[in-house]
Every structure is written in C-alpha cells, then in structure tokens.
Amino acid sequence: MSNGTGEPAIETRGLVKIFGDNRAVDGVDLTVPAGTVYGVLGPNGAGKTTTVRMLATLLRPDAGEARVFGLDVFTQADAVRSRVSLTGQYASVDEDLTGTENLVLLARLLGHRKPAARERAAALLDAFGLTEAADRQAKNYSGGMRRRLDIAASILNTPDLLFLDEPTTGLDPRSRNQVWDIVRAVVAQGTTVLLTTQYLEEADRLAGRIAVIDKGRVIAEGTPGHLKSSVGSGSIHLRLRDADRRPEARELLERVLGTTVHADADPLALTARLMQDGNASGPAELASHALAQLAAGGIVVDDFSLGQPSLDEVFLALTDGKAGRSATDTTATTKETKQEAVA
Numbered sequence: 001m002s003n004g005t006g007e008p009a010i011e012t013r014g015l016v017k018i019f020g021d022n023r024a025v026d027g028v029d030l031t032v033p034a035g036t037v038y039g040v041l042g043p044n045g046a047g048k049t050t051t052v053r054m055l056a057t058l059l060r061p062d063a064g065e066a067r068v069f070g071l072d073v074f075t076q077a078d079a080v081r082s083r084v085s086l087t088g089q090y091a092s093v094d095e096d097l098t099g100t101e102n103l104v105l106l107a108r109l110l111g112h113r114k115p116a117a118r119e120r121a122a123a124l125l126d127a128f129g130l131t132e133a134a135d136r137q138a139k140n141y142s143g144g145m146r147r148r149l150d151i152a153a154s155i156l157n158t159p160d161l162l163f164l165d166e167p168t169t170g171l172d173p174r175s176r177n178q179v180w181d182i183v184r185a186v187v188a189q190g191t192t193v194l195l196t197t198q199y200l201e202e203a204d205r206l207a208g209r210i211a212v213i214d215k216g217r218v219i220a221e222g223t224p225g226h227l228k229s230s231v232g233s234g235s236i237h238l239r240l241r242d243a244d245r246r247p248e249a250r251e252l253l254e255r256v257l258g259t260t261v262h263a264d265a266d267p268l269a270l271t272a273r274l275m276q277d278g279n280a281s282g283p284a285e286l287a288s289h290a291l292a293q294l295a296a297g298g299i300v301v302d303d304f305s306l307g308q309p310s311l312d313e314v315f316l317a318l319t320d321g322k323a324g325r326s327a328t329d330t331t332a333t334t335k336e337t338k339q340e341a342v343a
C-alpha cells in the first residue's frame with residue numbers, strides 16, 4: 001500500500017557495494033515513487049541483483065544511503081523487512097511439497113491461522129492459474145509454473161514493496177504474459193514493484209519509469225517514452241523487391257540519412273535509425289525523403305514502416321561505445337550459479 005504522503009518507496013543516494021576490488025554497485029541514486037512499477041534494466045553483471053539485495057536488507061551497503069518508505073535499510077532493517085518481499089526469498093519452496101502445501105506452510109509461518117492460510121493459498125493458486133497443479137509436487141512443475149509459485153509465495157502477505165528480480169527470465173511468451181498480469185494486479189492493489197529485467201520490452205510494458213544501469217552506475221533514467229526519444233526519432237524498416245539491390249540501397253540510405261543502416265537477417269530488409277538532425281526534420285519527412293531517393297535510383301521498395309526506437313535500441317545506444325564492457329563473462333557464470341541456487 002502506498003502511504004499517500006508522496007514519500008518515495010525507495011530512495012538511494014550514492015549507494016555502493018564493493019566485492020574485493022569490484023565496485024559492483026558504484027554510487028547508485030534511485031528514487032522510486034510509491035504505487036508504481038519501476039524497472040531496473042542492465043546487462044549481466046550490471047549490479048541489479050546486488051542493488052536489490054541491499055534494498056531488501058540482505059546485503060550491507062559499503063557506502064551511501066538507502067531508504068525504503070523513509071526507513072534506513074541498515075539501521076531500521078527489521079522495519080524495512082516487515083514491508084518488503086522478494087521473489088527468490090522463498091527459495092525454500094519445497095520441491096517435495098505440492099503447490100498448496102508450500103503456500104499453506106509459508107502462510108502459517110507468516111502467522112496465518114490454518115483456515116485463513118488455506119483460503120489464501122487457494123486464492124493465489126487460482127489467481128496464478130495453478131489450481132490444476134495445486135496438488136502436484138513443486139518438483140514436477142514447469143519453469144513457468146515454478147516462477148508463478150515463487151511470486152505467489154512472495155505476496156502471501158501483500159507487501160508494500162515487492163522486488164521481482166528477473167521474474168520472467170527463461171519463460172515462454174504465454175507464461176511471461178501471465179507474470180505480467182500478476183504484476184499489474186499486484187500494483188493495482190497498491191504495492192510498489194521494483195522489477196529488474198533484461199527484457200526491455202518487459203520494462204516498456206510494465207514500468208512507469210526505468211533506470212538503466214551499467215557497471216554499477218545509473219546511466220539513464222526516465223519514462224520509457226523519454227528514454228526512447230533521447231536516442232533519436234525512430235527508425236525506418238524497409239523491404240526491397242530485389243535482394244541484389246540491397247547493398248546499393250544501403251549505401252544510398254546511409255548517405256541520405258547520415259546514419260548507419262543495418263542489413264537485417266532477411267536478405268530483403270534494411271533498418272535505419274532516424275536521427276533528429278540539426279534542421280529538425282521530423283521522422284516522417286526524413287523517411288519520405290529517403291524513399292524518394294530510392295525511387296529515383298530505381299530501387300523498388302515493397303514495404304516500409306516507421307517505428308519508435310525500441311528500448312533495445314535505446315539500450316544499445318546507451319551502452320554502446322562505452323569501452324570496456326570487459327568481456328568478462330564471469331558474470332554470466334555468477335548469474336547461472338546464483339539462479340541455480342535460487343531455483
């Protein structure tokens with residue numbers, strides 16, 4: 001429940017966590033308004049999980065400040081804990097217990113009496129589409145069912161703030177949609193959600209605001225629309241009649257638009273980002289100029305569309321060229337290990 005005072009759900013200033021000589025979180029400032037979904041996006045090893053763990057009082061910050069509903073995560077950790085929940089927190093979802101047994105057990109641990117615990121478990125299993133699997137052992141659940149059970153466990157008591165750390169990684173589109181619906185329902189009840197994800201579409205669909213983090217720092221923050229418009233005015237996607245003309249078309253477009261034109265996997269397709277130019281030509285104007293030039297060159301375009309930049313493009317533009325995305329794939333290993341530990 002948001003507190004109605006306009007106080008942010010989360011506020012951090014200069015938050016730092018150092019592992020050895022690795023500044024995993026290197027001065028993060030975040031302000032998360034209460035009652036919203038806030039997206040934290042970043043590549044492997046960016047520091048998302050480390051940030052979440054500090055905010056959920058599971059890890060002690062090395063420097064900086066972090067408050068959850070005005071409570072200091074370090075000196076008032078117990079009070080913070082009473083108001084937050086984290087998926088993965090109940091990594092103890094017992095493989096040998098059924099869906100119902102798991103939820104009833106956890107609800108009992110949270111202090112619910114047995115009838116209330118059963119009722120809550122049944123309601124959540126129903127809401128998460130798990131009624132049919134309610135009496136099946138969790139070890140026989142699919143990845144998507146498992147994830148839904150994890151989230152169900154984390155909202156047995158409606159938390160004021162829910163941390164969802166990559167809740168849909170590895171899920172198929174249908175399961176992902178189900179999780180999105182759950183997130184929307186949770187927020188509709190007044191819970192603030194901090195969602196980390198590598199799926200930019202997910203943040204775009206769910207989050208009111210997004211922080212993009214890379215190497216332990218926030219490199220961009222804003223609404224999805226704001227982030228998109230910061231990178232350019234959109235892109236044009238073309239399908240040519242004749243694949244042989246593509247190199248020529250590409251060269252012409254690069255000249256006309258003054259940007260790099262991407263040759264898609266489809267041998268007929270080209271994609272170019274339309275940059276806001278100094279003359280302030282709008283994207284439609286730029287695109288029609290480009291099409292006219294192709295026509296003048298005798299290159300037939302069968303189909304074209306004009307799009308807003310995707311968050312993927314935003315992400316690549318923001319993290320591009322910032323040298324030293326050190327190919328240390330050690331972070332990927334860390335993540336897998338961690339996720340196994342959570343699974």
Ligand SMILES: Nc1ncnc2c1ncn2[C@@H]1O[C@H](COP(=O)(O)OP(=O)(O)OP(=O)(O)O)[C@@H](O)[C@H]1O
Binds near residue numbers: 047048332335
């Ligand atoms: N307990 C730990 N001990 C040592 N190093 C750690 C620990 N936890 C995380 N790190 C390191 O801190 C950095 C940030 O890791 P973190 O898990 O926060 O990244 P992430 O953004 O969640 O990445 P992913 O998308 O892969 O989950 C990485 O370099 C990681 O290897």
Ligand SMILES: [Mg+2]
Binds near residue numbers: 165
């Ligand atoms: Mg992580």
